[in-house]
Structure formats: C-alpha cells, structure tokens
Amino acid sequence: MLVVAFDKDNIYTYPGDKYDSGVEDATIVATHMVLAAAYEGVDSCWINFFDPDELAKALDLPENEQIVCLIDLGYANGDGKPLANHTNRKDLSETFKFI
Numbered sequence: 001m002l003v004v005a006f007d008k009d010n011i012y013t014y015p016g017d018k019y020d021s022g023v024e025d026a027t028i029v030a031t032h033m034v035l036a037a038a039y040e041g042v043d044s045c046w047i048n049f050f051d052p053d054e055l056a057k058a059l060d061l062p063e064n065e066q067i068v069c070l071i072d073l074g075y076a077n078g079d080g081k082p083l084a085n086h087t088n089r090k091d092l093s094e095t096f097k098f099i
C-alpha cells in the first residue's frame with residue numbers, strides 16, 4: 001500500500017496567493033505510480049475513501065504532510081472484469097460545454 005502525501009511547507013503557490021499546486025502535484029505523482037506499476041505488470045487501486053487525518057495520526061506523520069490518496073498494489077484476480085464505467089458513456093453535452 002502506497003501513501004501519497006505532500007509537504008504543505010514546500011509547495012508552489014500560484015500568482016495571486018489563492019491556490020497552490022500541492023494536491024495536483026501529488027495527484028500527478030500518484031498517476032505516474034499507477035502507470036509505472038501497470039508497466040511492470042502490477043495492478044493497483046486508487047483509494048480516497050478513508051479519513052486522511054486518522055491515517056496521518058496512525059502513521060504519526062508530521063503536521064506538514066497532507067495525505068492525498070492511497071494506492072493498493074497487487075495482482076488482480078484473473079476473473080476480474082473492468083467496471084461498467086469503462087464502457088458507459090454520457091452524452092458529450094453532459095460533460096462538455098463550449099463557452
């Protein structure tokens with residue numbers, strides 16, 4: 001199990017001081033971990049359904065570390081099939097807007 005977190009004291013803040021790139025940078029890293037695992041033949045499951053504060057406490061992480069997600073690594077059951085979401089498609093008009 002991978003725990004993906006970023007250091008809140010070491011993040012890029014965009015001009016205007018309203019937003020920082022902590023979550024998006026950690027998410028990019030997590031995505032690459034998933035892709036690298038797949039390249040090596042290892043399956044994964046992105047997990048966000050947990051309490052990050054509870055986990056940080058259990059792991060005794062310092063205050064500045066913010067957990068973004070967990071990534072399970074392993075080998076999928078051979079009988080596993082992709083979820084219906086892989087092929088179900090919403091109409092483009094429901095997800096895309098020209099402005």
Ligand SMILES: Cc1cc2nc3c(=O)[nH]c(=O)nc-3n(C[C@H](O)[C@H](O)[C@H](O)COP(=O)(O)O)c2cc1C
Nearest residue numbers: 044045046047048049050069081082083084085086
């Ligand atoms: C942002 C995000 C959060 C997710 N959180 C969970 C989670 O907490 N628990 C879980 O079982 N799957 C979670 N998933 C789904 C799995 O990672 C995986 O995408 C899903 O089981 C579908 O597998 P498949 O893409 O191989 O069909 C999450 C997916 C995403 C993109």
